[in-house]
Amino acid sequence: MFCYQCQETMNGKGCTKNGMCGKKGEVADLQDDLIYVLKSIAFYNQKARSANVSENSTDDFMLDALFSTITNTDFRATGIQERIDRGFKIQNEIRQKLLDNNALDENDLPEIATLTSENLSDRNTGILATEDEDIRSLRELLIFGIKGIAAYAHHAMMLGNINKKVNSFIEEGLVATTDDSLNDKDLISLVLKCGEKGFDVMADLDRVNTTEFGNPEPTQVNIGTRGNPGILISGHDLKDLKQLLDQTEGTGVDVYTHGEMLPANSYPEFKKYEHLVGNYGGSWWHQKQEFESFNGPILLTSNCIVPPLESYIYRLYTTGSVGYDDATHIIARDGQKDFSALIQQAKTCEPPVQLEEGTIMGGFAYNSVLSNADKIVDAVKTGKIKKFVVMAGCDGRHKDRQYYTDFAEALPKDTVILTAGCAKYRYNKLNLGEIDGIPRVLDAGQCNDSFSLIVIAQGLMARLGFTDVNEAPISYNIAWYEQKAVLVLLTLLRLEIQNITLGPTLPAFVSPNVLKVLVEKFNITPNTTVEEDMERLLK
Ligand code: FSO
Ligand code: SF4
Structure with missing residues (x-):
């Protein structure tokens, strides 16, 4: 095993x-094999696209399989092995179809195309198979960005969106x-193209989310509990939340969001449900304590899942690309998921233990921010807001991440934090106050809603008369953890x-050489101390 994809x-x-x-070595090796099989399928499906014989089901498979290899997604050897087996089936079907259509020259195939289930074990599928350190670095950077694309494209696909250009880039x-x-x-040019497709896929996901569930609106989200048994839903998939809310309505079972599902509380469609009580707990890595004290069933709709404790694993359910041995996996049938097992179980459970009370503000996606742009633009013009600091990305377990809380607290009162992703849990309960009624933390939503931050930045800067985004009073202090954040970073670059x-x-x-390029081209800087970074970022 060799894996270096996360922070x-x-x-x-x-x-x-x-x-x-917590990923087992065996699973990591299987994931390498799976990615290798996907490369072979990609080769054939590129040809199938040119010959107009590609199938949507191949895209579905590719997106799910890539997503399953993201950090903290599918921990099961069986889950990854099943995808490898299915992958070979799909690869064979495409190959046969190409032969039937005279669209494949079998005498002129690269090594990746000659992969079969029989010769897979002879191939070195691991990351270290690429000997040149810089080429390896760029190949993996590209693959990690592609995994990020796949995750967002998968959520968008659940809501009916298929973007052929994005899917064909994945193959390229x-x-x-x-x-x-x-x-x-x-x-490097492919890595930047990946960033371009990252923007497109986040835009797609935003479009289907807002079309289905409305534009997020500023909302005080309850972080307390009430006395009914509940189901906790985590991850990023809003369609799963919708189905869960429909099925729990009138059952006496409440629903709470966790982690990256928090922003759902700000969508008009979800606000209609009286039994969506609010958000429980913090970011993904607190889940051992929080799932324990929640008392009811927990539904994970995407990463990040943490290897669960025995004490609550019988209440843990996964769906979509995420999986864990001994947790119950819910599959979709004709686009519908049956959550009745969770509802039945919830009824036998104690209500959640209250961890905190009060509210946190959310819902500052581009629609709500830009429709109030006058106020913000005035505050900038009158010097009440001197700087916006984008602090998007991920949270994680490292002690060093206390830096982000300290940084947010130390920011002068004439600065506004623009955030998205689970990074916000480091400062979204600090009560950093307001500037003329504008909260100093504007939370646009999930990590994919970094798209919103880009639209907000561009919209505000246009209103303020800046043509070059690097001239505008915005600085970026990004926290990363896994491959979706890699994609967001590539999009910014x-x-x-x-x-x-x-x-x-x-x-x-x-x-080191790739870093040199990133520094020369984009002046990326590693974070240092709050004081040093503050000085640089507020310049
Ligand atoms: Fe966080 Fe996990 Fe959204 Fe990531 S919950 S870390 S970038 O999966 O996806 O922000
Ligand atoms: Fe290690 Fe991260 Fe890979 Fe897990 S995902 S095996 S922690 S590098």
Whole structure:
């Protein structure tokens, strides 16, 4: 096993026996195999697209399979093995279809296309198979960005969106990582193209989410509990939440959000449900304590799942690309998921133990912010707001992440934090106050709603007369953890945003030479101390 895809990788270098996340070595190796199989399918499906014989079911499969390999998603060897087996079936079907249509020359196939279930064990599918450190770094950066695309495209697909250009880029990128003729420059341009597709896929997801559930509106989200038994829903999939709310209505069972599902409380469609009580607890890594004290069933709709305690695993349910041995997995039939097992179980459970009380503010996506732009623009013009600081991204377990709480607290009172993703849990309960009625923390939503932050930044800057985004009073202090955050970062780079501060550590998969390019081209800086970064970021 060798895995270095997330921020918590061992010693900042790579996990080699078992993952720091709890992923078993066996599962990591299977995930390498699965990614390798996907590269082979990608080769064939590119040809199938050109010959107009590609199937939507291949896209479905690719998105789910890539998503399943993201940090803290599917921990099951069986779950990954099933996808490998299905992958070979799909690869064979596409190959046969191409032959039937005279669209494949079997005498001229690259090595990745000659992969079969029989010869898989002869191939070196691991990350270290690429010997050149810089090429390996760029290939993996591309793959991790693609995993991020797949996750967001998968949520959008659940709501009926299929973006063929995005899906065909996934194939282009995967195949490129098998092509020894591509040099570092070629790979850098693909990495930036990945960022461009990141913007497109986040825009897609925003469009389907807001079409289905309305535009998020500023909302005080309750963080207390009430006396009914409840179901806790975590992850990013809003369609799952909708089905759960419909099925629990009138049953006497309440629903609470957890982690990245918090922003759902600000969508008009979800606010209609009286039994959506609010949000319970904090970001993903607090789940051992919080799932324990919640007392009722928990539904994980995406990452991040943490290896659960025995004490609540019988109340843990997974769905979509996420999975854990001994947790019950709910599958969709004709687009519908049956959550009756959770509802029955909830009725036998104690109500949640209250952890805190009060509210937190959410719902500051671009629609609500830009429709109040006058107020914000005035505050900037009159000097009441001097700077916006984008503090989007992920939260994580590292002690060093206290930095983000300290940084938010230390920011001067004439600054506004723009946030999205679970990073916000480091400061969203601090009561940082308001500037002329504008909250100093504007939470746009989930990590994919970083799209909203970009639209907000562009909208405000246009109103303030800036043509160059790097001239505007916005600085970036981004926290990353897993591969969706890698994609968001690539999207910001593709938009030519300079001077991003990144932490709490730099990615292990970025080689010294690749880092040099990132610094030269974009002036990316690792975070240091609150004082030092404050000075730089407020300049
Ligand atoms: Fe967080 Fe986990 Fe949304 Fe990530 S819950 S860390 S970037 O999966 O997806 O922000
Ligand atoms: Fe290690 Fe992160 Fe990979 Fe888990 S996902 S094995 S913690 S690098």
